[in-house]
Structure formats: C-alpha cells, structure tokens
Amino acid sequence: MLLVSYSVSAQWLTQSFTLKQGWNAVYLHVDASHETLENLVGAGAVSVTPIQEVWMWTPSPGTAQFVQTPQELFSNRSQWTSWNRNSSGNSGLQRLVGNVACLVYSSSVTDYVWTLKGRPKVPSYEWASSGLNFLGFPTSRANPPSFESFLAPAPILQQNAEIFEYPGGELGASNPVRVFGLRTTAVQRGRAYWVRAGNVYNRYFGPFEIQATSSSGIDFGTLLSVSRIRLRNLSSNDLTVSAEHIASEVPPAGQTTIVGAPPLLIRGALNTTDLTYGYSSFVLGGTQSWTLAPGGQPGSELELVIGLNRAALTTAPGEQLASVIRFTDSLGFNEVDLPVAAVADSNAGLWIGSASISKVRSSLKTFHRDSSGAPIMSTQANDFGSYVTTSVNNSLGDVPRSFPLRLILHNDNSSIRLLQRVYHGLDTTSSFVNATRQELLDPTKLGSARRVSAVHLPFTANNVPWTFSGALAPGATLTTTVVLPHDDHASNPFLHTFHPDHDNLGANFAAPQLAPGFESYNVFRAITLSINPPADNFSALTRSGQQYTGVYSETITLEGKQTAQGPESRSYESQGTFTLNRINSISALVTQ
Numbered sequence: 001m002l003l004v005s006y007s008v009s010a011q012w013l014t015q016s017f018t019l020k021q022g023w024n025a026v027y028l029h030v031d032a033s034h035e036t037l038e039n040l041v042g043a044g045a046v047s048v049t050p051i052q053e054v055w056m057w058t059p060s061p062g063t064a065q066f067v068q069t070p071q072e073l074f075s076n077r078s079q080w081t082s083w084n085r086n087s088s089g090n091s092g093l094q095r096l097v098g099n100v101a102c103l104v105y106s107s108s109v110t111d112y113v114w115t116l117k118g119r120p121k122v123p124s125y126e127w128a129s130s131g132l133n134f135l136g137f138p139t140s141r142a143n144p145p146s147f148e149s150f151l152a153p154a155p156i157l158q159q160n161a162e163i164f165e166y167p168g169g170e171l172g173a174s175n176p177v178r179v180f181g182l183r184t185t186a187v188q189r190g191r192a193y194w195v196r197a198g199n200v201y202n203r204y205f206g207p208f209e210i211q212a213t214s215s216s217g218i219d220f221g222t223l224l225s226v227s228r229i230r231l232r233n234l235s236s237n238d239l240t241v242s243a244e245h246i247a248s249e250v251p252p253a254g255q256t257t258i259v260g261a262p263p264l265l266i267r268g269a270l271n272t273t274d275l276t277y278g279y280s281s282f283v284l285g286g287t288q289s290w291t292l293a294p295g296g297q298p299g300s301e302l303e304l305v306i307g308l309n310r311a312a313l314t315t316a317p318g319e320q321l322a323s324v325i326r327f328t329d330s331l332g333f334n335e336v337d338l339p340v341a342a343v344a345d346s347n348a349g350l351w352i353g354s355a356s357i358s359k360v361r362s363s364l365k366t367f368h369r370d371s372s373g374a375p376i377m378s379t380q381a382n383d384f385g386s387y388v389t390t391s392v393n394n395s396l397g398d399v400p401r402s403f404p405l406r407l408i409l410h411n412d413n414s415s416i417r418l419l420q421r422v423y424h425g426l427d428t429t430s431s432f433v434n435a436t437r438q439e440l441l442d443p444t445k446l447g448s449a450r451r452v453s454a455v456h457l458p459f460t461a462n463n464v465p466w467t468f469s470g471a472l473a474p475g476a477t478l479t480t481t482v483v484l485p486h487d488d489h490a491s492n493p494f495l496h497t498f499h500p501d502h503d504n505l506g507a508n509f510a511a512p513q514l515a516p517g518f519e520s521y522n523v524f525r526a527i528t529l530s531i532n533p534p535a536d537n538f539s540a541l542t543r544s545g546q547q548y549t550g551v552y553s554e555t556i557t558l559e560g561k562q563t564a565q566g567p568e569s570r571s572y573e574s575q576g577t578f579t580l581n582r583i584n585s586i587s588a589l590v591t592q
Contacts, residue, residue: 027136425449
C-alpha cells in the first residue's frame with residue numbers, strides 16, 4: 001500500500017510517497033519539471049535509490065482508445081511515457097509535470113520514501129466517459145474522507161464508479177485490485193486510482209471546484225496586478241470555502257530565490273458613491289471564507305478577484321515573491337493549492353498621460369476711489385499717473401472650462417525626462433524601441449510604428465528632452481523648466497516672422513536681433529508634478545507603479561528688458577490634475 005505525507009508551504013511544496021516493493025500508483029499534485037527525472041529519482045546505487053521504472057499516464061485528448069481493465073496496463077503503450085534506470089538517457093520520460101498519474105516500481109524490500117519538491121497545481125483532468133481514468137484527488141492531508149462520503153456530491157459517479165487501487169507488489173490478480181469497501185476506504189491524497197466514470201460526462205474532483213486562468217496558478221509577473229478565479233459549489237447543500245495565505249518553502253537548488261510573499265488584496269464591494277471597489281488585505285497567515293449556495297442555484301458560484309498591492313512592494317526590482325492560497329471546504333474533503341507569484345519591478349519605461357488645467361492664479365487689483373467713485377491717480381514721482389491700488393487678489397481660481405495638456409515621460413532608472421514627442425516601433429534589429437526621432441526606426445516597418453506628440457511643448461529638430469529633478473514615485477515631486485528663447489521663431493508665441501513689430505528685428509528689418517523685451521520675451525515654463533500617494537481603494541493600490549495621479553503646477557515667467565535690478569519679469573501660474581499611465585517597460589530611450 002502507498003503512504004503519502006506532505007511538508008507544506010507554498011509556491012514550492014514537498015510531496016512525499018512511501019513506496020512498497022513492486023508497483024505503486026502515485027498522483028503528482030506538484031510540478032517537478034524544473035529537474036530531470038534521473039536527478040529526482042537519484043543517481044546513487046539501487047540500495048539507496050531503488051526506483052527502477054516510472055510510467056506516466058498520458059492519454060491523448062479525444063482518443064478513441066481506452067484502457068478497459070487495469071490488468072491491460074502495458075498493452076497499449078501509446079498512452080504511456082516511461083523512464084527506466086538502465087536506459088535513463090534514452091527514455092521518453094525525462095521530467096515530471098503536475099496533475100499526472102504515474103506507476104513507480106521500487107525494488108526495495110522495505111518501504112522507501114520518495115520525496116519531490118515542485119510547484120503545486122490546481123486540479124485539472126479530462127474525464128473519459130468510457131474506459132478507465134487514471135487520476136488522483138486533492139483530498140485533505142490530515143484526515144482524508146472515505147470514497148462513499150467523498151463521492152456523495154456526485155451521486156451518479158458514486159453509484160456507477162468502478163475504482164481500482166495498487167496495494168504494492170508485482171502486477172497480477174492482487175495488484176491492482178478493485179475497491180469494494182467504499183465506506184471504509186479513504187481517498188488518499190497523492191495516490192492514483194483507476195476509475196471508470198460510467199457513460200455520463202463527469203469532471204468531479206471534490207465538493208467545490210476552482211476555475212483559474214491556468215492550472216499553474218496566478219503569475220502576476222512584473223506587470224499584471226489583478227487575477228480572477230471562480231469558486232463553484234458542486235454539492236447539494238450550502239458549502240463554506242475557506243482560503244489561507246501560506247508562505248513558500250525554500251526553492252530547490254538552482255531555482256530563483258524567493259524573498260517573501262506577495263502582498264495580496266481581495267476585492268470587495270463596489271462603492272456606488274465614487275464607483276471604486278473596497279478591499280481586504282490578505283496577509284500571510286490570514287484567512288478568508290465564503291459561503292456558497294447549493295450547486296446549480298443562484299449564489300453557488302463566486303468570482304474572486306485577487307489583486308497584488310504593488311504600492312506595498314518594497315523589494316528590489318527583479319526579486320521574486322511567491323506564496324500559495326490554500327482552499328479548503330467545510331466538509332473537510334478537499335485542499336486545493338493555488339500558487340501565486342510576482343516579480344518586483346521598477347517603473348522604468350514610457351509613460352504617457354495628460355494634465356487638465358482647471359485653475360489659474362488671479363491678479364485682480366482693487367483701486368482706491370474718491371467720493372464719486374472715480375479711481376484716484378498717484379502723485380508719487382516713481383508712480384506718477386498710475387491708479388492707486390488698495391489690494392491685489394492673487395488666489396488660485398477655477399476656470400470656466402479646463403484645458404488639456406499631453407504629458408510624455410520616459411524613465412530609464414537613472415533619469416526621468418519630459419519629451420515633446422516619442423516614436424515607438426521596431427528598429428533595424430527588429431527590436432521594439434522608444435526613440436526621439438523617426439529615422440531611428442526601421443524605415444520598412446513604419447506602418448506598425450507610433451508617434452505621440454505634445455503640441456504645447458516647443459518643437460526642435462533633434463527633440464532633446466527636458467530632465468526632471470525628483471523621483472517618479474508616490475508622494476514624490478518632479479520639476480523641470482522648459483525655456484522658449486525670445487528669438488526662437490518656431491516656438492516663442494511673441495514672434496511673428498512677417499510682422500514688423502514682432503519679428504525681433506530693427507526698424508530696417510535687418511540684423512542684429514533685438515534684445516529681450518523690445519518685441520518678444522524669454523519664456524520660462526516651470527513645470528511641477530506632485531505625485532499623490534495611491535488612494536485607499538482596490539484599483540489604485542493594484543495599479544500603483546503602472547498609473548500615477550497628482551497635481552500639475554506650472555509657473556510661466558515672461559522675462560523682458562534688462563534693468564539695474566535685473567530683467568523685468570512677470571509670472572503667471574496655473575494648476576490642475578494629471579494622470580500618467582505606463583505604456584511599456586522599455587528602459588532605454590534611443591537618441592542616436
């Protein structure tokens with residue numbers, strides 16, 4: 001008889017099998033394909049590693065050929081892939097994946113414990129409605145249910161199922177044997193069984209089912225932040241499904257180091273006031289529970305939205321985070337492990353967004369008036385002939401209609417730059433790039449390239465960007481100054497080439513150019529982006545690092561004639577909000 005034990009944690013999980021002498025049937029709930037089977041079995045002497053053969057059951061989807069009795073195990077070898085110690089290098093089976101059943105032959109006269117470490121897999125198997133299925137069930141590790149109670153939520157399967165197990169020994173009349181004592185035989189996790197499902201379609205693995213995007217679990221990678229899974233009650237009564245967040249085991253040698261568990265969020269209800277979703281933090285060691293209505297009734301299914309709180313990531317870019325969500329049911333039948341992985345990422349790349357200018361600083365003067373209401377002129381020598389002001393209103397006020405400005409930023413991890421335009425496409429090596437000029441792209445592939453421009457910024461032929469000071473991070477501030485020289489006919493709004501009063505030339509329309517303040521002004525646009533911390537809602541926390549919002553401020557200073565006290569100047573200030581979205585993570589900006 002095969003005995004199975006577990007040393008459990010998370011993204012990496014250890015599954016152990018106690019093998020009897022002869023043939024044993026095992027079911028892999030973990031994917032151990034990171035290593036060759038020869039190394040997993042062990043390359044030592046037979047007395048140390050007595051596993052001689054491993055046969056993996058790999059039926060082709062949709063095949064019309066089925067095993068009818070377990071004694072015909074090797075009669076149709078097209079559905080088996082095998083490994084043999086004596087010819088391991090030439091064996092067709094070299095690696096073990098998850099969600100597969102295997103026959104393992106041990107030559108040891110005493111029990112041998114075979115231990116595998118791999119990534120847990122969500123149950124997934126295509127039942128055959130004729131012939132036998134070779135599979136295992138994700139039952140409880142500590143107290144597995146009997147076949148009778150475990151199959152009760154699937155009464156047709158319970159009534160019609162023919163089940164065979166391997167108690168160990170050579171193949172023959174007593175190995176495998178049919179299970180008749182369904183009430184007294186436990187459904188051991190990690191053990192594989194031959195099951196004839198009858199002539200009805202069936203996909204039963206337990207009282208609840210998890211539908212994930214992949215049986216390999218949730219992999220947020222460097223960019224994703226939200227994943228959806230579905231919980232479905234297959235029993236005929238209310239069922240409570242619980243989830244526990246568990247830490248990862250230490251990875252096997254040669255695998256990426258795991259620095260911690262990803263900070264997870266469970267999306268909550270929609271706030272109808274601001275149309276944002278609430279959340280609950282799913283911390284390491286924490287639990288969540290949901291009660292599902294009986295199968296087939298409203299409320300028997302639940303969409304679970306799991307988010308990665310990227311705002312809480314503090315690890316260095318490129319470091320791996322991993323854990324597992326373990327789902328159990330109130331009947332105590334199943335334990336399903338859902339791996340979760342994420343990679344900490346920098347916010348390097350191309351960011352595009354917009355600012356909405358909604359406020360300007362006023363310069364409204366209140367004048368001193370006489371008894372008849374007429375403004376009074378100054379008699380002071382330095383201000384003779386001007387109206388006397390009593391106060392000036394310099395407050396920021398709302399404008400009747402906001403004004404949009406496009407923002408293009410690039411972050412290469414060392415500097416953050418503001419661009420007037422950017423080109424994204426393939427270069428001559430067929431690599432995607434962000435470039436400052438069109439000629440840096442492959443001229444034969446411009447049809448798939450894209451240009452994004454900010455028309456409010458001055459155009460230059462070389463498209464030299466402006467460098468920000470500060471950091472692109474929540475709570476940080478970015479500042480830069482865009483200069484429009486007084487003699488730049490391409491961008492300065494005070495210059496009109498064919499107007500004699502605004503061509504920046506003398507009365508005879510000839511050089512030299514006039515100094516600032518005569519017909520045009522130097523313009524300094526001091527731009528500040530104050531990045532907000534993420535809002536306290538599900539979307540904002542999961543999109544942090546991919547989207548930033550904040551306050552846009554700009555002070556426009558006009559600089560004119562030189563005086564003894566310095567150049568004459570006047571400033572105007574505007575303010576609004578901005579949103580930036582990361583378009584790609586290409587850290588290099590090609591400029592030549």
